[in-house]
Amino acid sequence: MARKQRKQSAGKTEERGVRQAILWTAIAGLVVICSACGLVYWAVRQASGVRLPLGREPVTLQVAYSPEKGELFKALVAGFNGSKAQTGDGRPIRVEAQELTPERMIQAAAGGEFHAISPDSSIWLDVLDRAWMEEQETEVGLVGETVRYAVSPVVLAMWEDVAHQMGYPQRALGWEDLLVKAQSDPNFRWSHPSTSSASGLLATLAEFYAGVGKTRGLTEEDAQAQATLDYVGALEKTVRYYGEGEWAVVQQALSEGRAYLEAFVCQEQLVVYFNQRSSDRLVAIYPREGTLWEDHPLALLELSDLSSDARQAFGLFRDFLLSEASQRQILAAGYRPADLSIPLDSPDSPLTLANGVDPTQPQTTLQIPSPSVVEVVRDVWWYTKRHTNVYLVVDTSGSMRGEKLDNVQVALGAFLGSIKGDQERVGLIDFSHEIKQFLFLDELGSNRGELESAIAGLEAQGNTALLDAIATAYVRLQDMEDPERINAIVAMTDGLENASNIELGELAERIRAGNQQGVPVVIFCIAYGSDADFKTLQAIADASGGQVRSGDVTTIEELYKILSTYF
Amino acid sequence: MNRTRLIFFAVIGLALIIVVASLGVRWLGQQKAPLVGPAPETLEVRIVCALPVEPWVREAAKDFNAQKHKLEGHPIQVTVIPMDGLTAMSRYEREEMNPLPTAWIPDSRYLVELVNAALKEMRGRDVFLTDGEYRARPIVLSLFSWGIYQSRAEVLRQKYTDVNWQTIHDAAMAKGGWPELGGDPAWGYFKLVVPNPHKNVGGLMAMVAAAGEYYQKPRIDTADVTAPEFQAWLKELMGAVTDFSSLGAYSVENLALFGYSMGDGGQLLESDLLTNMAGIQTRWEDPLVIVYPTYLTWFDFPFTVWMGPETTALEKNGALEFEKYLLSPEVQQKAAERGLRPANLEVPLTGEGSLFVRWQSQGAMTVVPRTTAMRPPDRDVLLALLRWFDLNIAER
Numbered sequence: 001m002a003r004k005q006r007k008q009s010a011g012k013t014e015e016r017g018v019r020q021a022i023l024w025t026a027i028a029g030l031v032v033i034c035s036a037c038g039l040v041y042w043a044v045r046q047a048s049g050v051r052l053p054l055g056r057e058p059v060t061l062q063v064a065y066s067p068e069k070g071e072l073f074k075a076l077v078a079g080f081n082g083s084k085a086q087t088g089d090g091r092p093i094r095v096e097a098q099e100l101t102p103e104r105m106i107q108a109a110a111g112g113e114f115h116a117i118s119p120d121s122s123i124w125l126d127v128l129d130r131a132w133m134e135e136q137e138t139e140v141g142l143v144g145e146t147v148r149y150a151v152s153p154v155v156l157a158m159w160e161d162v163a164h165q166m167g168y169p170q171r172a173l174g175w176e177d178l179l180v181k182a183q184s185d186p187n188f189r190w191s192h193p194s195t196s197s198a199s200g201l202l203a204t205l206a207e208f209y210a211g212v213g214k215t216r217g218l219t220e221e222d223a224q225a226q227a228t229l230d231y232v233g234a235l236e237k238t239v240r241y242y243g244e245g246e247w248a249v250v251q252q253a254l255s256e257g258r259a260y261l262e263a264f265v266c267q268e269q270l271v272v273y274f275n276q277r278s279s280d281r282l283v284a285i286y287p288r289e290g291t292l293w294e295d296h297p298l299a300l301l302e303l304s305d306l307s308s309d310a311r312q313a314f315g316l317f318r319d320f321l322l323s324e325a326s327q328r329q330i331l332a333a334g335y336r337p338a339d340l341s342i343p344l345d346s347p348d349s350p351l352t353l354a355n356g357v358d359p360t361q362p363q364t365t366l367q368i369p370s371p372s373v374v375e376v377v378r379d380v381w382w383y384t385k386r387h388t389n390v391y392l393v394v395d396t397s398g399s400m401r402g403e404k405l406d407n408v409q410v411a412l413g414a415f416l417g418s419i420k421g422d423q424e425r426v427g428l429i430d431f432s433h434e435i436k437q438f439l440f441l442d443e444l445g446s447n448r449g450e451l452e453s454a455i456a457g458l459e460a461q462g463n464t465a466l467l468d469a470i471a472t473a474y475v476r477l478q479d480m481e482d483p484e485r486i487n488a489i490v491a492m493t494d495g496l497e498n499a500s501n502i503e504l505g506e507l508a509e510r511i512r513a514g515n516q517q518g519v520p521v522v523i524f525c526i527a528y529g530s531d532a533d534f535k536t537l538q539a540i541a542d543a544s545g546g547q548v549r550s551g552d553v554t555t556i557e558e559l560y561k562i563l564s565t566y567f
Numbered sequence: 568m569n570r571t572r573l574i575f576f577a578v579i580g581l582a583l584i585i586v587v588a589s590l591g592v593r594w595l596g597q598q599k600a601p602l603v604g605p606a607p608e609t610l611e612v613r614i615v616c617a618l619p620v621e622p623w624v625r626e627a628a629k630d631f632n633a634q635k636h637k638l639e640g641h642p643i644q645v646t647v648i649p650m651d652g653l654t655a656m657s658r659y660e661r662e663e664m665n666p667l668p669t670a671w672i673p674d675s676r677y678l679v680e681l682v683n684a685a686l687k688e689m690r691g692r693d694v695f696l697t698d699g700e701y702r703a704r705p706i707v708l709s710l711f712s713w714g715i716y717q718s719r720a721e722v723l724r725q726k727y728t729d730v731n732w733q734t735i736h737d738a739a740m741a742k743g744g745w746p747e748l749g750g751d752p753a754w755g756y757f758k759l760v761v762p763n764p765h766k767n768v769g770g771l772m773a774m775v776a777a778a779g780e781y782y783q784k785p786r787i788d789t790a791d792v793t794a795p796e797f798q799a800w801l802k803e804l805m806g807a808v809t810d811f812s813s814l815g816a817y818s819v820e821n822l823a824l825f826g827y828s829m830g831d832g833g834q835l836l837e838s839d840l841l842t843n844m845a846g847i848q849t850r851w852e853d854p855l856v857i858v859y860p861t862y863l864t865w866f867d868f869p870f871t872v873w874m875g876p877e878t879t880a881l882e883k884n885g886a887l888e889f890e891k892y893l894l895s896p897e898v899q900q901k902a903a904e905r906g907l908r909p910a911n912l913e914v915p916l917t918g919e920g921s922l923f924v925r926w927q928s929q930g931a932m933t934v935v936p937r938t939t940a941m942r943p944p945d946r947d948v949l950l951a952l953l954r955w956f957d958l959n960i961a962e963r
Contacts, residue, residue, distance in 0.1 A: 088632075088644070140663055145649050151824055172753065215755060217806055290755055293825055304665075308646070340823050340846020360852060362828045364755030368810040370961055 432462030715832030760833030841906030
């Protein structure tokens, strides 16, 4: 019995062995056949010279876009990439989009970083061509084929009841009404972005036109006449503060509501955007003297190394943006689509009086001056704008050692470089557990070099007495009693408060009281790196009506540049 | 030999056969005729094309490529590069057209003559021909005509009876703007639309047409355009243009996209006006009317093959194949549907889908009466106008 069982067992083992041998032989055979087929494919490919559709390298189109249309543009790019577009020879096309302010976009475009750009206005294309032709000593510009896929007029966004008080809608309001209101009502706060965005530039041009009393034919002489400068200066003094662009202003208005501003300059689309998300209601005022348009061009850059693949990718992306589906998506986002066959008054159009906008407006526009006049206006604006007293409060505690401090030094330099007006007053407080350097406020025309040296000499060491440093800057600004200027603090820290004498609650209370009784001081806080105490910074910013931004070693320079636009 | 070994040797044998066969193919491929013959090289035809006809030419190129036309066995692939005529002219003259296109469709024949004249000095030979098989040949035509918002045109007609450069000049000069002319105060000042002549050759044609009417003659010379009285008059006229920035390169598109807010009207290309009429009615409450001027200018969009040695004979002939295709009745009919006047006279302007018929009520005409044709200006006139524009308008 046992023998029989052993025999059966041996038989089963042998059978299993045979099966395994067959299996392994079949696998080995398949591997050999696959290799052989690969060899055949290679041989045929070599022999015929035919390129078979394997290993297709994708074509990437690099596009820069301006921030105010970020949400829409990203959605359009995602739609395009999802459409699996291909070149004529079957290679997949992909669009990679990067958000940049128009000024930065122009620099990057001239440096060959992009195949195409989509700023907020065609005004920047002229600026780019002009800069390119000067730099390259050529008479041929860089901007090639250009299409517009969405347009939106620049308007004054105003709370509905404020507009009603000013006579809307019975009376057509204009820039002049804004000036009268801002000068007669000290509680009226308004804002326009700096001239580094189209809406800011267009608002500034409108002020100059109003100052000269023209709607066309603005000359360099007009822009520099003392009477114009006085007019614009008086209007600019009523601006609460500037900022990086209309998108940031709308976001701020959404988070702070009516407490933020009474009016601000932005494109019409953002009024729709706001009203669709808020219970408060804005209306778009189309200034009766005339306004200007943001036309959102997509422009191909004719760089010498532009490949035919990139050109083809541009063409397909252009066609996608102009397709009916994309154009309807653009309308749904509150823009006026470039496709004129799509009516603005269709049932699903958000361009309605209920959303605060009127698609039959504007009735008239201001004349766009020549690039040289625009340049003069941008330069002169630095003298007419509301000036600033700003303290840079910089954490140089031990944790800032190394790359962190190196990059902050570069960022602080960039901040100073971005503020072109020599009349702006900037001071510096460098602190760890105590204040290590204190450079009092002075006009940049006098202390720019001193500030640069101080920044170059920053050293990381010690604990973090953030609250004491901010309190010191705040007291200094209150002591100056200078309501004519924007008073601000830009405070940066990378860690936790651990060495101040003043408590957070006490500082916040002091800021609230001081801002009500004295001059308003706005505090912008930078939470630098993941260890920064965001909650403390938020409490300080909230007390002053400011903001907190997060940054790291890679973004800190851009962040300081952005904050510089508020001054 | 058991079953396992049998299978093993069979697989190895099969693989060996495949390997030997593939090496054989490779050897044959190296030695003489390949087993799979090389695909005939694609014949690439690159065409630089004027902006007003580019959408039509691009669509035609797409269809042409899809139809897989061949020349001597080579498939022809047409690529269209949109470029304003003046920009292209400048690039040709500076030899910055890299790579050189196989053919050029500029706005007007006189641009071809100007480039030819400039390059002949450098190369000692014609690069574009005026006769023979490769001569520059118009593929469509389009006239310049006034396009004005109807509400504004009615006010102008009441005030001045006629719409012409002089009445437009007077409207532009009205210090009180539209109220002074009898229009709505909300309209602001009279706003003229003229494209930037550096970005759109239509702007240059507008100035030539204005000069023709100013002097009441069809041929304009340098003395005419440099006369101080004329320049003062032209400056006043151009002062009413809202925008000469990059935005201003697309004049009729702007008139439609931004409506009467940016321009009340201007002398613009008829085809551009016709293609935008429907969109303007959809977007704005006010339709556009078309008025034909007494002194008429036009674009003839000549198809022009580059004759230099940079392109091969086969490529030149490939371009001619596409030219023939563009002149075919079917493709010419599509041009008429885009408001362009066909160069192929077999194709009527009144065919189905004709924009000329559709917009007759708004002033569009298939046959234009009582006009004087402006003669093409010579190079010096154009350069004088551009120089004047740079000094007086671009830097205003």
